[in-house]
Amino acid sequence: MRVLICDDELDVAQIVAELLRREDIEAVVCGSGPEALAMLDRARFDLVVLDIMMPGMDGYEVCRRIRRSSDIPVLFLSAKTEELDQVMGFAIGADDYVTKPFKARELVARIRARIRRDRRASSHVVRHELLCSAGLELDATAHEVTLNGEPVSLTPTEFDLLAELMRAGESPVPASDLYERVWHEAYNASSRNSVMVYIRHLRKKLADIDSSRPFIDTVWGVGYRMRQAATREEVSDE
Incomplete structure (x- = not known):
């Protein structure tokens, strides 16, 4: 290091x-x-x-x-x-x-x-994980995101946060779970602000490409979820 x-x-x-x-x-x-x-x-x-x-x-x-x-x-x-x-x-x-x-x-x-x-x-991953939801595609292996075929430029943290939400589909994910999965640290009182800021960034970047509908919902008192369920497809490199 x-x-x-x-x-x-x-x-x-x-x-x-x-x-x-x-x-x-x-x-x-x-x-x-x-x-x-x-x-x-x-x-x-x-x-x-x-x-x-x-x-x-x-x-x-x-x-x-x-x-x-x-x-x-x-x-x-x-x-x-x-x-x-x-x-x-x-x-x-x-x-x-x-x-x-x-x-x-x-x-x-x-x-x-x-x-x-x-x-x-x-690190190299043998299997591809592709998450899709209403025009939004996230390739976890290539570390690429597109919306309606247009590339979405995300920071590593934004990418990981979106991946966690898409993996959960329409099931809401608590902010505490998102923080611990993405930041790999124990959730505390100040952690909620970090999650809120990055959710805001994701919404803006997606809306810059397609503002016709929201992609991430806030479920008050619970957490966040994708508006439409994502599907997972795994493609072997072998």
Whole structure:
């Protein structure tokens, strides 16, 4: 595992790096957004830890630029604790958000879980899983989604969330179940916001292509479900 840590407070970045190194995770530190982007162009990393409040190019802009060409997991580590700040982070493509001051064990666990999940998603799968629902098709093996034949651009988290909903068909899935299946972490009081933000992103991206009908329903007091049942088709590569 190799992690890039970008924070203009280099003492904080070095603390995070040392925590990761103690867990046998290689950590590289840089102090600015442009430096982080240059390092990502030159070398391979499994995850990026980003501060937000950096001079010149802030963490939000760094994340936007990363998302133009890469699906690498991005975790914001920031002193900005307002809900709106976290919503903004998820909206521009972050996969996780941890506030300062942080708990060392929790931060390392989140980083490990995120990298582990990303590796599982990119590992070779022998069988294809194709989920279909009223013009919406999700190929879990190729990691592709189309709506009415038009490609839908999703982040890894958005993709996994949509896959879980489509697998459930018309059965509502509680937010707690979605969070634990997609984020691979225990559900807590703040987790509901993460699910809500990503559901909102999915609805918007689908509506941008086809606004004639809703695709994801909120079942109040229960969770979320697809408007029409998905069917599963498995095709062997053998």
